[in-house]
Amino acid sequence: MRTSQFLISTLKETPADAEIISHQLMLRAGMISKLAAGIYTWMPLGLRVLRKVEKIVREEMDAAGAQEVLMPAIQPAELWEESGRWGKFGGELLRITDRHERDFCFGPTHEEVITDLVRRNLRSYRQLPANFYQIQTKFRDETRPRFGVMRAREFLMKDAYSFHMDAESLATTYERMRQAYCNIFDRTGLIYRMVEADTGSIGGRASHEFHVLADSGEDAIAFSSGSDYAANVEKATCLIESAEPAPATQAPGRVATPGKQSVEEVAELLQLPLSSILKTLLVKGEETPVVALLLRGDHELNEIKAAKLPQLASPFELATAAEIKAAAGCAAGSVGPVGLAVPIIADYAALQMADFVCGANSDGEHLTGINWQRDLPLADAADLRKVVAGDTSPDGQGRLDIVRGIEVGHIFQLGETYSQALGATCLDEQGKDRVVTMGCYGIGVSRVVAAAIEQHHDDRGIIWPQALAPFDVALVPIKLQGSEVVKEAAEKLYEQLTEAGYEVLFDDRKERPGVMFADADLIGIPQRIVIGERGLAEGKVEYKQRSADSSEDIPLEQLLDHLRKA
């Protein structure tokens, strides 16, 4: 490809509304162009990268035995009413009405459509297991799209859905897809982790997420230094060390803490570490108006874990100020468990505290020197908190570390949620109609592109992993317009490289070298060949890897060999 025939629309300055590095570099490199919030055009350069990701995904899906289909982006409301999600999905579902006043939505996902497809077309266990995938544009009307294509309203996704007669078959396909996902992310050249994920409100048996590690990631993932354990912090647990609390050394007391609401404020006022303060949260209960949850001051509530407690109202919700006042007689900042007449559930770590500070159930006051059993009865124990770095891995092997990740894939053993609701059944060996069981498997194709940049860039621009690069080689001639020698050599080299199978970006613009170098660096082409009169006089060209600090001079006749080895 010649730059004279290929739009290179690089920017020197960073657009003001781009926050994270991948978004900035995608705009500066001219990969994408914004049309509206969270809605982008993929420019020629960006599209080449997107297609590379697609190709890897497609090859591995095909190899894993999945069949490609292409489902409609627009879906009738009736299907979503059947599954119960027309009402439940909320504002994220982008809805439209056609000229006959019929309701439709732009598909944010395709469980309904694929399940409908299966119930219409598959009748026998002989046709199962079956696994269908598509690479298609999805629409989610995010409340806050951000970070360019990282969280866009319109984005490219690979979604696959498998159908089975039983859980065993599902588990087999799930494992095959898990391996396919590992193959895909291995091939992209990105540093990633597979982690255990929460199965969420849908239930289901197993779920794993694939995260590209990057500081800008929106998810936190915990992994063990001593074993394979890795989990989304939403789901991560740690080994519960059942230590007895230290013996009491202080007498109970009462201290004025006027205007101090948060644990941090109280700790600062009393000159105590956060870990010696007991945090009391009131949430809506199932049987009672509120339930109290107790945590050590330096720990945070894991709402996913809390939501699973039967005593709590579903969905999980914090108590309102009025409910807190009614139950504890004070504002949220002064609530404590001593004498509190509501069900109380304490995190394991909270039960190990001694001589702690907690709210006095009286505005502007806290209790000090409080101890379990002496000052209040032991509360019910539960795992309520988010893990923190340094916790022991739940398998007892090693300690947990926490890093940021970008979720690029998610696989899920769905079960019968959708097949049941939509009545997708097949006849089994006994000729009996049975509801099929499902798995689903997603990859954010466009997000992979952004995640790759987050992980691979420097202050000059993008450094593409070979597998995702829009071009393999940048061919930069010096003084193409003024030197017959250079022109002839460059054209010949371009032809040779292209014939050898390289995707070459031949910079035939009438630009100064600095401009061409800067552009090649910014758009991140992995290898660069500079061809000029000076080197040609000795029969040499300059070769440089994008990731390397320096270049080397290579005799022309050895160039192809050199590239092959690189």
Add this chain to the structure above:
RNA sequence: CGGGGCGUGGCGCAGUCUGGUAGCGCACUUGACUGGGGGUCAAGUGGUCACAGGUUCAAAUCCUGUCGUCCCGACCA
């Protein structure tokens, strides 16, 4: 949805407080000189100052409303 910021040429911004001929840098066009890390000089193109209403002799600037967009939070994968 709550809080905050910003809308002035393709991009980055100044001008708004204190109303009076719409500016700067980059990019773009033409030419000359240049030619191994975003070059120099010269001459140009391009803006109903987000939109609507109002105040005023006069509005980018003041007032009211609307829209867009970004950030934080809530929400969500």
